[in-house]
Amino acid sequence: MVGAYMAVGFASLTAPKALWSANPVTITFSGSAGTGSSGSVGEVVKCAPKVDDVVFHTTISNPTKISLTVSPSGETTCGPAPDGVTVTAQCLVAAPNCKGTYTGTVTIIQGYSNISPSLSVTIVVT
Numbered sequence: 544m545v546g547a548y549m550a551v552g553f554a555s556l557t558a559p560k561a562l563w564s565a566n567p568v569t570i571t572f573s574g575s576a577g578t579g580s581s582g583s584v585g586e587v588v589k590c591a592p593k594v595d596d597v598v599f600h601t602t603i604s605n606p607t608k609i610s611l612t613v614s615p616s617g618e619t620t621c622g623p624a625p626d627g628v629t630v631t632a633q634c635l636v637a638a639p640n641c642k643g644t645y646t647g648t649v650t651i652i653q654g655y656s657n658i659s660p661s662l663s664v665t666i667v668v669t
Contacts, residue, residue, distance in 0.1 A: 559658045561651050562589040564625075567663035570632045574641035574668040581633035586662065593622030594653045603647040608636050609666060611647040621651065621658075632666040641668050 564587035572582025590597070598617035603609055614629045630649060634641035649662040 557592070559590050559592055559594045559621075559653070561621075561658045561660060561662075562591060563660075563662050564588070566660065567665060568630070569665045569667060570630065571667040571669065572632070574634050574638050576634075577638035577641065578634055578636060580638070580641065580668070581631055582666070583629050583631040584664075586628050586630055587625040588621065588628060588651070588662075589623055589625050590621035590651070590658060591623060593620060594658065595620050597621045597651050597653045597658065599628065600650045600652050601647060602650075603632075603666075604645045605643075608641055608643075609633065609645050609668070610635055611649075611664065611666070613649055630662070630664060632664070632668075634668065643668055 568584050570582045570584050574580045599613035601611040601613060603611040610633045612631050618626055645666040647664040651658040
């Protein structure tokens with residue numbers, strides 16, 4: 544039984560970690576143009592140790608009003624070399640309905656595993 548606990552402990556020590564250039568980040572933009580209004584922020588991410596074939600998964604607090612995307616949507620390799628990504632929020636509804644503050648996350652996923660920490664995103668639509 545002790546061996547099982549040790550194995551879990553060692554596994555957590557070697558689990559890949561995401562290293563974001565800034566975390567949390569805020570995207571602020573005017574929603575006056577309504578549907579299609581958007582704002583972006585550039586991020587740099589690294590993983591330690593290196594992992595292959597990762598995707599960026601987003602969640603947003605109100606997906607009927609605003610979308611959150613990452614470009615590129617994934618990477619062949621996430622490692623010690625910094626990789627630039629762009630996180631974009633976009634209004635999905637008319638101007639008065641888009642105004643507000645939203646929260647989102649960007650999570651790096653490899654297979655069925657999340658690589659923590661996720662990037663916390665606050666979106667402010669004025």
